Amino acid sequence: MNQGTSSNPGSGKIILSGMRPTGRLHWGNYTGALENWNRLQGDYSCHFMVADWHVLTTALDKVPEIRENSRQMYLDWLGAGLDPEKSILFIQSEIKEHAELYLLLSMMISMGRLERNPTFKEQIRDLNLGNEISYGHLGYPVLQAADILMYQAHAVPVGEDQLPHLELTREMARRFNRIFGDVFPEPEPLVTKFARFPGTDGKRMSKSLGNTIEISASPEEIRKKIKPAFTDPARLRKTDPGNPEICAVYTWYQKFMPEEVEETARECRTAARGCVDCKMKLADGVIEHFAPLRERRAEFENNPTRLDEIIRAGCERAGAVAARTMAAVHDAMGIG
Numbered sequence: 001m002n003q004g005t006s007s008n009p010g011s012g013k014i015i016l017s018g019m020r021p022t023g024r025l026h027w028g029n030y031t032g033a034l035e036n037w038n039r040l041q042g043d044y045s046c047h048f049m050v051a052d053w054h055v056l057t058t059a060l061d062k063v064p065e066i067r068e069n070s071r072q073m074y075l076d077w078l079g080a081g082l083d084p085e086k087s088i089l090f091i092q093s094e095i096k097e098h099a100e101l102y103l104l105l106s107m108m109i110s111m112g113r114l115e116r117n118p119t120f121k122e123q124i125r126d127l128n129l130g131n132e133i134s135y136g137h138l139g140y141p142v143l144q145a146a147d148i149l150m151y152q153a154h155a156v157p158v159g160e161d162q163l164p165h166l167e168l169t170r171e172m173a174r175r176f177n178r179i180f181g182d183v184f185p186e187p188e189p190l191v192t193k194f195a196r197f198p199g200t201d202g203k204r205m206s207k208s209l210g211n212t213i214e215i216s217a218s219p220e221e222i223r224k225k226i227k228p229a230f231t232d233p234a235r236l237r238k239t240d241p242g243n244p245e246i247c248a249v250y251t252w253y254q255k256f257m258p259e260e261v262e263e264t265a266r267e268c269r270t271a272a273r274g275c276v277d278c279k280m281k282l283a284d285g286v287i288e289h290f291a292p293l294r295e296r297r298a299e300f301e302n303n304p305t306r307l308d309e310i311i312r313a314g315c316e317r318a319g320a321v322a323a324r325t326m327a328a329v330h331d332a333m334g335i336g
């Protein structure tokens, strides 16, 4: 197993996190998760999972795209610096043990508890699902608990929205341990703190709002998307002083060109800089920021055999861990 060096605070600790493969990753996924995962790799034994079964809960119509989206997700991950030598990168559906643990854990939680899950209630409301909700969708947190507990993770880097799922995972772990003996550590959330990251319309960057910029975007695409992006709406003419605090472009400066932030704010407030120039400068900076990522991504994209091998090797390593955990579960329960 991959242990950190002794100077690392997280040495020996196990991390698991996952993402649903629903398309190319965007700047919001990058600042909200990927960058953080990248940092954790040095300090912890990391497991990063393509949560393809989880896509089925809300998007059965997307099934034909899942395999290709999973590959695209690997490319984004590898491009962003996730290292298959350091971390275990795997696909959920390749590790059938997840299905078995999911079944066992489904006995450790009440229906009422799952129905009260705030994420579930929100989804019913937002997706207008009413009585059409599937049994598997209700069980989403149980599947997620199986993902986490399978690797006996101590910590799970997630966004705030996933906290209820983590709490449910802890409850299932406690219940299992109480009945059958200590098998699972109770995983702690590692909340990824990031100020809400704006999309091109100034609202939170999110695929469903169509305001994303992909981390794999070409320089042309980046320029094309930045050009009409949301700025200070009160700034109608170049001679009007602006307010950078309400401008999406300014937040992107803070993220991608921190050395330019001060001058940008000053020139915006004094109307010394127009939005068109401001955006062009930002585009140049962002293109440079993501260039190494794009290059690394392209390397793997142009070498599908190597990518296949990375996926296979990652799934094999995950499978070995899963087999070990399930042996401990069988042992504890005396069945299976």
Ligand code: TRP
Residues within 6 Å of the ligand: 016, 017, 018, 019, 020, 051, 054, 143, 144, 147, 148, 156, 157, 158, 162
């Ligand atoms: N539910 C997570 C999301 O929607 C994805 C996920 C699946 C996950 N399994 C996980 C995250 C296990 C952390 C740990 O983003």
Ligand code: SF4
Residues within 6 Å of the ligand: 231, 232, 235, 242, 243, 244, 247, 248, 249, 250, 264, 267, 268, 269, 273, 274, 275, 276, 278, 279
């Ligand atoms: Fe935003 Fe720059 Fe325009 Fe100011 S000058 S409103 S920071 S784009």
